[in-house]
Amino acid sequence: MHDIESLRWVRLRAGVPVVRRDDRHLQVGSHPQWRVVVPATPAFGALLRRLARGLDPSLLPGDEASLVADLADARLLVAPGERDRRLLRRSRTLVGLAGPEVWLGELAGRLSDAGVRSVEGADEEADVAVVISAGEPDREAGDRCLRADQPTLFVAAVDGRVLVGPFVVPGSTACLQCLDAHARDRDARHPVLVEQWSGGAQPVEVEASLMSLALAWACDDVVRWCHAARPTTWSATVRLDEEAAPQVLTWAPHPWCGCGWSGLDVPG
Structure with a gap:
């Protein structure tokens, strides 16, 4: 209360x-x-x-x-004055966008409508980044966000579906490598497979309305972050499927992933 x-x-x-x-x-x-x-x-x-x-x-x-x-x-x-304060927070936030041009333009437009500034390309000066991929996200992009200590939201069009998330905050949430480690626990061949999936140049087929929903979802999560609220994809992925209801999967940081080790007290 x-x-x-x-x-x-x-x-x-x-x-x-x-x-x-x-x-x-x-x-x-x-x-x-x-x-x-x-x-x-x-x-x-x-x-x-x-x-x-x-x-x-x-x-x-x-x-x-x-x-x-x-x-x-x-x-x-x-x-x-609350709305004015929220709009001010948004206007002071710069979002770096990376991914296929056709999707970046739509997301940039949605962010602009919400009062949030964006710039295309990997920009370590951005306050938060959104990385969109046709296929599995490039793991190198995930590593870059960790090295730059830059909060990053991933959106991926995979197998006719769209995955929104995870929203990665280095040291606080599960990262892409954490998700890979969880997948490896279930399937030992996952590392071999994901290396072949990531960064593919092949076009993907995904319903335009489904992708628009994913980009709107991503925009909303970025706006939540601007207000210091927790995004829905914080340590989570949302699977959007034209034939099923949205499915939310939550992920814990994997104990064997080093993304959160910097916060551990190590006996010296």
């Missing part, structure tokens, strides 16, 4: 409905997972009207402060 002391000036999020649930209750919000039901008293009705304009919850009595905390937990409140 939100600590009411940590909240300052807040208002009800635009478009959130306040409706009468029955003769004794009001409901704030429409979806069952985040609605808040409150007594239909004159005091609470007045509070909700004030929240539509904005108020300082630290000045409220206990029962009203508790309601504001519940609304904050349901993410039905916003702080004035």
